[in-house]
Every structure is written in structure tokens, then in C-alpha cells.
Amino acid sequence: MSFSRKILDWYEEHKRPLPWRQTSDPYKIWLSEILLQQTRVAQGLPYYEKFITHFPTVYDLARADEETVLKLWQGLGYYSRARNLHATARTIAEDYEGRFPDNHRDLMRLKGIGDYTASAIASISFGRPEPVVDGNVYRVLARYFGVELAIDSPKGVKYFKELAREVMDMEHIRDYNQGLMEFGALHCKPKNPECETCPLNNSCHALQKGQVSTLPVKGNKTRVRERFLNYLFVRDPLNRTLFRKREGRGIWQNLYEFPFVEADREIEKAALQKEVAISIGDFRVKDLVRINNNKIIHKLSHQHLHVNFWMVPVDRELPEGIPVGSLKEYPVPVLIADFIEKYLVNSNALENA
DNA sequence: AATTCGGGGTG
DNA sequence: CACCCAGAATT
Helix, strand or coil: CCHHHHHHHHHHHHCCCCHHHCCCCHHHHHHHHHHCCCCCHHHHHHHHHHHHHHCCCHHHHHHCCHHHHHHHHCCCCCCHHHHHHHHHHHHHHHHCCCCCCCCHHHHCCCCCCCHHHHHHHHHHHCCCCCCCCCHHHHHHHHHHHCCCCCCCCHHHHHHHHHHHHHHCCHHHHHHHHHHHHHHHHHCCCCCCCCHHHCCCCCCCHHHHHCCCCCCCCCCCCCCCEEEEEEEEEEECCCCEECCEECCCCCCCCCCEECCEEEECCCCCHHHHHHHHHHHCCCCCECCCEECCCCCEEEECCCEEEEEEEEEEEECCCCCCCEEHHHHHHCCCCHHHHHHHHHHHHCCHHHHCC
16 A cells, blocks of 8 residues: 555544634645744644634735734744735735635745745645645654755755655545645654554655664754843832833834843843933833842743843833733733733732842 | 744743 | 744744
């Protein structure tokens, strides 16, 4: 039996009943694919339900404010996906009469849609014979065919894409593509793959050669940057505070946060007090008080954020102040959401600080 | 060709 | 702790 036939049979027996598998509506397929980029099904699933409920059609999403979209996306990470999702919804509504392109080339022109996602939508929604190559597919193909090229090298990317095209079943492309990914996610797992019960175990190259634990091969390892952030919870007599949209490049673009002082190392209270006196301008700043008792190290893929939150009481009303009670309405990074929840909602922790 | 975009689950 | 996740965009 062929490779693709075994994948299809396995999928028929083991597939999970996920909501985007009940339809071929390109809007829903597209939404699910954007949500699931670099994201596990279990983590993305509740967000899919939320988005479909709030935005049943692409027009509903196009009509929304970006801030509303970011708020719904809050907690999922890689927020450029949300911004691009919103931008593409508007493109589809305004320039495409609400209909998604039905082929790989035209899908690729839309923001947030790269080679993988274009192939996924073209095949799953429109039945086009396009192979998908995600992290799961890299693993299954590398092991089964014994490919030792690094999956994150240009040669590797090209080779795996061509290999995937050669072995796909274009007659059953919807189930084949989803089945191959599902097989990688549930059976041919990164660690402890279940080779004993694998339908491919009599012809898997890695299994015969003892390479299951060394394939696939990956090249670049990520370097982590250490950063030191001091967030300022400036509070005026009316319990208003300063809250700003994060602009420019870098993490958390267009999300909200408190003003902050960044240093190249852990900063002392006296030095910070000096900085704060400058940045708050002519406001009289009383004593700074560190709010968090324990060290906060917020870990991202490429950054370790060493964070302190400081109470900065000021003696008169802030013209740009926002009521503390309304902070929860803004889209914020998890780090800020956790702070608000811990110190500003269940608030007695703050009074003890 | 390398880096940089989050956050959470896993072993 | 390191690794991984239905990758894309930028440099």
C-alpha cells in the first residue's frame, strides 16, 4: 500500500472532530490556519470559537476596529497575525467582493499568507492539488524518507516541498493534507513517537536505521536577549493612570502598556527615581514603591524580560489619565494583563505594597 | 541567509 | 531546562 493511502486510512480512523473540518468555507479555513500558525490546536481552538462568534463572516471582521481584533487575540502571541488578519479581511471585503482567491498564487499576495497557508487554503477549501509542509510534515517526511537536510535551510525547504508534492494524493488532497499533519501531531510525535503501532513501521527509513530521535535535522538555534524593564504605575488622586499604545517595531506592536524605563541591567531605586522625575515632567513625584515582591522574569522565545512594576504617586490630576477600572478594556500583553489582574483588580495586594 | 516576531505545553 | 507548535515578514 502506498504512503498516501496509509496516511488516508490512518486519518479516517483517528482524526479529531475539529470545527473547521465541518466546512470548506474559505473564510473559516483561512481563520483557522492563521490562528494555528506556530500554535497548537489545543491553544488555538478557543480563539477560533471566539472569532467565529464575534465575526461570523469576513465582512464582520472587516468592519471591526483593529483594537477589537487585538483584544480578542490577546494571549495568543505573534500579534502581527492579528493585524494582518484584520488587514486581509478588509482587502477581501473591499477589493475581492468578499470572496477569497481560489489558488496558491493569488492567496500568496494577501497579508499574513505565506507558502504554507496559501497551500492549505487552496487545497483544503478549494481542492487544489497543493502540498502543505508544516512542522508536522517536515518531521514525518524526514523520518519516513530518511532526509537529513536541515528543515530550516533553503535547500531543505525546497527539497521537502518537492518531495511533499511527489508523494501527495491529489485525488483526496483535502483529507490527505490534513491527515499528514494530524498524523505528525498525534502519532509521529517529536518525542516518544508510537512506532510500534505505526502503519508505516515496515517501510520507515528512520525506524530501520535507528534515526527516529535524530530526525528531522534543524540548524539555527535561537539566541535569547536579556532585557530589563521598569513599568511605572503612575497614579493620580482620582485613581487614574498613564497607559499607552506601543508603537514602532519590536514586540507587542499596537498593544497597550504602562510607561516604562528600560535599562541595560537591573536598576536601583535611586537611579530609577531620577529617570522618573525627568519623564513625568513637572509633576511632583512622591516616593517610588516597588509593587512586585518577587522577581518577574517573563520569558519569550527570543527575550527574557526582567520586569519590575513601580508605584509612582503624583499629587494632582493627570490630563491624559485613564481610570484604572477601564484598563481591562485594552489589548495588552500577557505580562501586563497578569499585573492588572493581580494588583489592580484583586486590589488589596497593592495597598500592602 | 538570519532574525524576529509570544505564549504555553511537553518530557 | 530545551524543544516544539497546522509560519510569515523583515533585514
